[in-house]
Amino acid sequence: MDVKKINELFSKELKVINMGLDSFADNLRKEEVEVLHMGWKPPAGGSKRLIALLEKLDR
Amino acid sequence: MKKILVRENAYYDSVILMLATKALKQRSGIKEAVVAMGTEVNLGLLREIGLLSGEVESAKPNDLVIAIEAETEEAAEEACRIAEEILKKKDHGGGEEGYCPVSLDGALKMFPEANLVVISVPGPYAGREARRALNKGLHVMIFSDHVPVEEEVELKEMALERGLLLMGPDCGTAILNGKPLCFANVVRRGHIGLVAASGSGLQEVCCCIDRMGGGISQAIGTGGRDLQERRVRGRMMLMGIEALSQDPETQVIVVLSKPPSEEVVATVLSKLKDAGKPCVVHFLGRKPSGTRGSVRFSGNMEEAAAMAVAFSKGEEYREGCGTLSEAEIARRVEAEVNPMASEQKYLRGLFAGGTLATEAVALFEQEGFKILSNVRKEPGIALQSPHRSERHAIVDMGDDVFTLGRPHPMIDPSLREERIAKEAADPETALLLLDVVLGYGAHEDPCGPLGESIGKAKAQVAGRGGYLSVIASITGTEKDFQNMAEQKKKLEAAGCLVMPSNYQAALTALHVMRKVTARWM
Amino acid sequence: MGQAILDKRAREPLLPTLVGAGVPSLTGWGEVVSVFSRAVNARHSKGLLVSFVEDPHAMTCLSVCVPDLFRSQKNRLVPGDRVRFDEHRIATEDFVLDLLMRPIWQGALSPKDVEGFGASKVSLLKEALLLKGKDGGFLGLLRRDETDNPFVSKAREVLRGVQKAPLENAGLNSLSGLVGLGPGSTPSGDDFITGVLLGEETINLLLSTEAKAVAENMEPMIPWSAEEENLRVAMDRTSDAGKTLLWQALQDRFPNYLIETVRSVSQAKGKLEIDDAVERAVSRGATSGTDALVGFVFSLEGRLLRL
Numbered sequence: 031m032d033v034k035k036i037n038e039l040f041s042k043e044l045k046v047i048n049m050g051l052d053s054f055a056d057n058l059r060k061e062e063v064e065v066l067h068m069g070w071k072p073p074a075g076g077s078k079r080l081i082a083l084l085e086k087l088d089r
Numbered sequence: 090m091k092k093i094l095v096r097e098n099a100y101y102d103s104v105i106l107m108l109a110t111k112a113l114k115q116r117s118g119i120k121e122a123v124v125a126m127g128t129e130v131n132l133g134l135l136r137e138i139g140l141l142s143g144e145v146e147s148a149k150p151n152d153l154v155i156a157i158e159a160e161t162e163e164a165a166e167e168a169c170r171i172a173e174e175i176l177k178k179k180d181h182g183g184g185e186e187g188y189c190p191v192s193l194d195g196a197l198k199m200f201p202e203a204n205l206v207v208i209s210v211p212g213p214y215a216g217r218e219a220r221r222a223l224n225k226g227l228h229v230m231i232f233s234d235h236v237p238v239e240e241e242v243e244l245k246e247m248a249l250e251r252g253l254l255l256m257g258p259d260c261g262t263a264i265l266n267g268k269p270l271c272f273a274n275v276v277r278r279g280h281i282g283l284v285a286a287s288g289s290g291l292q293e294v295c296c297c298i299d300r301m302g303g304g305i306s307q308a309i310g311t312g313g314r315d316l317q318e319r320r321v322r323g324r325m326m327l328m329g330i331e332a333l334s335q336d337p338e339t340q341v342i343v344v345l346s347k348p349p350s351e352e353v354v355a356t357v358l359s360k361l362k363d364a365g366k367p368c369v370v371h372f373l374g375r376k377p378s379g380t381r382g383s384v385r386f387s388g389n390m391e392e393a394a395a396m397a398v399a400f401s402k403g404e405e406y407r408e409g410c411g412t413l414s415e416a417e418i419a420r421r422v423e424a425e426v427n428p429m430a431s432e433q434k435y436l437r438g439l440f441a442g443g444t445l446a447t448e449a450v451a452l453f454e455q456e457g458f459k460i461l462s463n464v465r466k467e468p469g470i471a472l473q474s475p476h477r478s479e480r481h482a483i484v485d486m487g488d489d490v491f492t493l494g495r496p497h498p499m500i501d502p503s504l505r506e507e508r509i510a511k512e513a514a515d516p517e518t519a520l521l522l523l524d525v526v527l528g529y530g531a532h533e534d535p536c537g538p539l540g541e542s543i544g545k546a547k548a549q550v551a552g553r554g555g556y557l558s559v560i561a562s563i564t565g566t567e568k569d570f571q572n573m574a575e576q577k578k579k580l581e582a583a584g585c586l587v588m589p590s591n592y593q594a595a596l597t598a599l600h601v602m603r604k605v606t607a608r609w610m
Numbered sequence: 611m612g613q614a615i616l617d618k619r620a621r622e623p624l625l626p627t628l629v630g631a632g633v634p635s636l637t638g639w640g641e642v643v644s645v646f647s648r649a650v651n652a653r654h655s656k657g658l659l660v661s662f663v664e665d666p667h668a669m670t671c672l673s674v675c676v677p678d679l680f681r682s683q684k685n686r687l688v689p690g691d692r693v694r695f696d697e698h699r700i701a702t703e704d705f706v707l708d709l710l711m712r713p714i715w716q717g718a719l720s721p722k723d724v725e726g727f728g729a730s731k732v733s734l735l736k737e738a739l740l741l742k743g744k745d746g747g748f749l750g751l752l753r754r755d756e757t758d759n760p761f762v763s764k765a766r767e768v769l770r771g772v773q774k775a776p777l778e779n780a781g782l783n784s785l786s787g788l789v790g791l792g793p794g795s796t797p798s799g800d801d802f803i804t805g806v807l808l809g810e811e812t813i814n815l816l817l818s819t820e821a822k823a824v825a826e827n828m829e830p831m832i833p834w835s836a837e838e839e840n841l842r843v844a845m846d847r848t849s850d851a852g853k854t855l856l857w858q859a860l861q862d863r864f865p866n867y868l869i870e871t872v873r874s875v876s877q878a879k880g881k882l883e884i885d886d887a888v889e890r891a892v893s894r895g896a897t898s899g900t901d902a903l904v905g906f907v908f909s910l911e912g913r914l915l916r917l
Contacts, residue, residue: 032252036332039204039228039254040307044266047196049218050209050232054271057529060570061275063268066200069191070210070218100644100651100689103794107746107896110793123760126797126849128790134764150790150849191704195688 092157092165093135093145094172095127099153101176106153109175113157116171118164124172127152193221207270208257209233215258216240223247223255231257231312232271238318245315245324254332255325260310261288261530264295267305272499272530275568279304281397282339284329286311286346289442290373290390292526292564293591294345297394299566300589303401306338316349316357323353327360334364341367341400343393347447348372358384367400369393373444374451390448391592413593418600421586425520426604430555433519436460436602437512438483439505441498442564442591445524446485449595453481456599463488478512481602483522499531506542513546513557519605520558521546522598524591525580527565527573534571536563536579543583558601559585562594624705628666628675628715632858633700636660640693642702643850648680652693657846659854660695662687669866671717671858674700674707717863719808719872724815726876732910734881738888739903747798747897748904761792765799786840789856790848798901800852803841804859804868805905811862812872812910867894868902 046065048055055067106124113122123140125131127148135141140156148154155172159165190196197203206222208215212235222229223244231244236258248255256263262285263270267278274292276299285291288310295305309332311325326344333339342364344357349372361368361384368384371393377386385406387393392408399406413421436453440446446464453460462483463475472482475490486498486505498504505523512518521543525535543559550557561580565573580587588594640654648664661673664680679687693702700707736752743749750762751769768787785803792798841860845853858864867890874887891899 031249031328031331033328033332033335035226035252036228036254036328037335040266040332040336040338042204042266044205044268045200045203047193047200047203047206047222047227048209049193049206053530054207054209054232058268058270060529061268064200066190066196066203068193068196098643101795102646103796103896103898106794110746123793125761125793126790126795126852128797128849128852129847130764130787130789130791130799131797134760134791137764138760150847150852190688192688192691194690198688198690 090159090162090165091140091142092159092169093140093142094155094169095145095148096153096155096176097149098151099176100151101153105176109155109172112175113155113168113172116164116168118160119157119168120160121156121158122168123154123156125154126150127154193218193225197225204228205230205254205265207232209271212236212258216244219244219255219257220247223251223253226251226253228254229256230260230263230270230310231255232259232261233257234259234313238314238320241312241314241318242320245321249324249328254309254328256310257312259313262291262308263310264305264308266307269529272526272528273308274299274528274564274566275570276566277304278306280306280338280340280401281343282306282333282336282341283308283343283345284311284326284333285309285344286313286315286317286326287373287444288313289524289526289564290345290444290448292528293390293442293445294343294371294394294397296564296566297391297590298398299568301394301398303394303398306336306340307333309333311346316346316353319350323349323357326357330357330360330364334360334366339366341369341397343369343371343397345371345390345393346373347444348375369396369400373447376455389452389592390444391590418597421597422600422604425556425558425586425601426608428556429519429558429605430516430550430553431608432516433550433555433557434605435478435515435517436481436483436520436522436598437478437515437518438522438598439508439512440483440485440522440524441487441505442524442526443485443487445526445562445564445591446483448591449522449598450483452592452595452599453483453602456603458599458602463490478515478518484508499526499535502532502535502538502542506538509539509542509546510549513549516553516555518550518557520560520598520601522594523559523561523585524594525561525563525565525576527563527569527571527576529570531571534576536576540579540583540585543580543585547584559583560588560594560598560601561585562588562591564591624676624678624707626674626676626707626709626712628669628673629709629712630669630671630673631714631716632671632863633660633674634697634709634714636695637697638695640695642687642689642691642693645687645689650679650687651851653850654695657850657853658857659850660693660700666715667866667870669715669717670854671715671863672854673715674709675715676707679705715866717858717866717869719811719815719862719864719869721815723869723873724812724876726878727812727816727872731875731878731884732907734878734884735875735888735903736907736911738881738885739892739900739907742885742889743892743900743903744897747792747794747901748802749897749900751802751904752907761798764791765802786844789841789844790852792901794896794898794901795849796851796855796895796898797848798897800848800855801898801901802905802908804855804864805902805907806909807859807862807905808864808868808872808902809906809909811864812906867891867899868906871903 044063048067049070055065058065110124128150157168205228207230208218209232212233215233215236219229261272276295309329315325316323333342362382371387377388396406438449450460450462460481461472463472464485547557567573577587638655640652643653644651650662651659662676663673664677666675698710788799790797845856871887871891878884
């Protein structure tokens with residue numbers, strides 16, 4: 031079980047990308063964590079078929 | 090002194106480029122400054138005026154070239170720095186604050202140093218986003234629930250392969266590098282590391298540790314299903330324990346979860362033994378079963394905290410860490426029960442934190458009370474309808490059945506307020522047991538509205554000639570933004586008995602209920 | 611715990627209000643390369659930039675006007691986002707634009723746009739330009755004085771060469787030497803050439819059939835047939851923005867602001883209106899408007915004054 035990267039994270043500053051509720055990003059900023067909030071929306075208008083196609087592109 | 094910078098594939102607004110050129114030319118000590126695209130003819134021009142060198146020769150039409158001729162080396166360096174500053178500010182244009190990229194790729198272009206992605210998008214989409222993040226080598230926290238268990242298994246396998254954290258799905262709480270994530274409290278930094286499969290449980294234990302003078306190194310959430318679901322097999326719990334055992338800052342490891350299956354228990358305990366550090370394990374609702382080498386079992390969450398703090402100080406743990414003396418408890422219990430009307434005989438627990446409710450249920454059952462609840466689904470134990478309390482009842486008001494279309498009680502107290510009124514209207518209600526959770530994610534003033542409804546409820550019962558006892562605990566620290574001291578005052582002003590931990594509140598409630606029941610003997 | 615408190619955002623349909631004439635013929639993949647507060651540019655695999663714009667005044671024949679894209683703070687594209695062009699559909703991961711049946715924007719100069727244009731207006735235009743034009747680009751070409759702008763010096767060199775060279779040798783010292791020259795993400799030279807082509811088109815529309823015949827017998831200041839070939843070749847040696855502009859101009863398509871400027875000057879009844887038109891045009895980009903109008907004046911002075 032290789033946990034090197036996790037221990038590396040423990041020794042670095044957290045740099046967060048937040049996807050979803052923007053209050054989570056706001057709270058992180060209050061704690062002086064560098065955070066980038068995304069304007070996430072359901073992909074392909076929520077169309078399952080398009081999502082499946084996009085999945086194939088991802089892999 | 091010449092200095093030339095090339096920025097590949099740079100797309101800037103011409104106005105910005107003009108500003109940059111002007112700013113450079115105006116500086117004293119600058120003889121010539123050219124900011125232009127790396128087209129053939131521009132490069133030719135630069136060559137003619139003697140500003141062409143090395144890497145600039147290979148610049149392409151869509152690259153940006155900054156060529157500076159200065160009187161001194163320092164002036165040239167300074168000018169370059171200024172140019173970079175101006176261009177960085179307006180990188181990718183817009184010039185507006187709070188610019189929100191729509192894709193993870195876009196986000197990473199803006200923020201390549203990112204190391205953690207926090208996902209709270211609807212469950213059906215969360216898995217896909219988590220997969221992408223893992224593929225990009227990022228650690229992940231999935232706050233979302235309703236992620237299919239097959240996806241969870243796949244994601245945790247991926248995380249395992251890549252050696253990355255995947256906290257979740259349904260992970261509400263974590264504290265990494267001293268920073269609270271999602272629903273979490275501000276706690277002291279220290280040497281106790283935790284891995285938990287429960288959000289509110291993690292909050293409770295961390296707050297107790299803080300209150301007792303200890304500190305947290307890391308608090309890793311695994312998601313609610315990590316140890317329960319046969320197929321997930323505690324993957325993240327095991328990774329978390331491994332990471333904490335390797336972490337030089339962590340001197341004590343605490344594990345918190347609902348009781349897992351036997352085989353998972355075995356692997357977890359084995360991993361803990363190999364950690365080479367003192368460990369405390371709390372399986373909610375289970376009584377401690379002795380020690381196994383350096384692994385100690387605690388009987389409740391507050392005890393888990395107390396043990397951990399003792400071990401982190403290199404001390405032995407001594408039982409009985411209650412804040413109040415026996416005499417004081419007896420006095421308070423008298424005061425609560427004496428004014429009650431004869432019909433009043435039942436306990437009604439209304440909880441925002443599922444784990445806190447479970448702890449209360451476990452304590453009462455261990456002491457021989459029959460509790461009806463929605464924290465377990467077995468017939469005879471489950472409430473017929475979670476919306477209606479019967480006999481001794483403890484209700485998790487964060488359950489899906491309550492929160493469909495309504496905010497969770499941790500965020501919005503109105504759900505519980507309505508229920509409190511209902512219980513007060515029932516002449517058989519003797520005692521209300523409540524939890525209040527502070528910290529990030531929670532309501533900014535939970536005890537304001539709660540205190541008011543407690544006041545109203547007590548008045549209503551008093552009007553009938555009875556007395557409603559209300560006991561509560563506050564999960565939080567004085568560093569949380571809600572101002573814990575103020576919150577406590579509000580509850581006490583309403584006549585509520587406030588205990589420092591969920592366990593002590595449940596224990597006090599137990600004493601009260603014993604006395605209430607004794608009146609019938 | 612999360613489901614109840616998770617946000618449910620409805621996806622807004624994005625409707626283009628105007629589609630540039632060059633867009634529906636595009637197929638293939640593209641990628642967003644730059645994002646500004648009122649415009650997003652996507653680079654098509656051909657090296658041309660297609661822009662999504664908020665303001666119809668910013669239209670070119672490779673633009674799509676989609677105000678909805680800029681409405682919400684959070685519905686933004688970011689560099690790197692992929693774009694799929696399928697003739698009458700443009701798709702990104704987050705929205706689909708249906709171009710079918712949407713109003714087409716041609717980007718061509720029409721005879722109505724040049725009604726009223728004449729030699730006297732050209733000198734007024736030049737005066738206004740010298741006064742209000744922005745420095746840093748090719749404005750210096752209209753002045754006689756020496757400037758310290760290396761780009762202007764270079765441009766002068768190129769143009770002197772063009773004027774001197776006999777028709778057959780229009781290769782080396784052709785206008786194409788200006789492609790990619792100058793500051794700006796669209797190099798000044800590209801804007802200048804666009805202005806020259808705009809001037810040529812204006813003249814074409816102004817001249818009556820007989821006058822055209824006479825004009826054709828005169829030696830053009832800038833030999834055209836040889837020029838165009840070199841320009842097309844030179845297009846690949848400039849930035850995407852420059853290439854996109856030139857590609858359109860070589861097909862007699864111009865950005866909206868230039869068409870509007872020609873129209874305003876044609877309809878102007880006096881100096882003030884011309885001043886206003888020039889002021890609006892030169893506010894474009896850093897020096898884009900200025901450089902284009904310099905080219906415009908340049909070509910008009912050369913031709914019109916000879917008539």
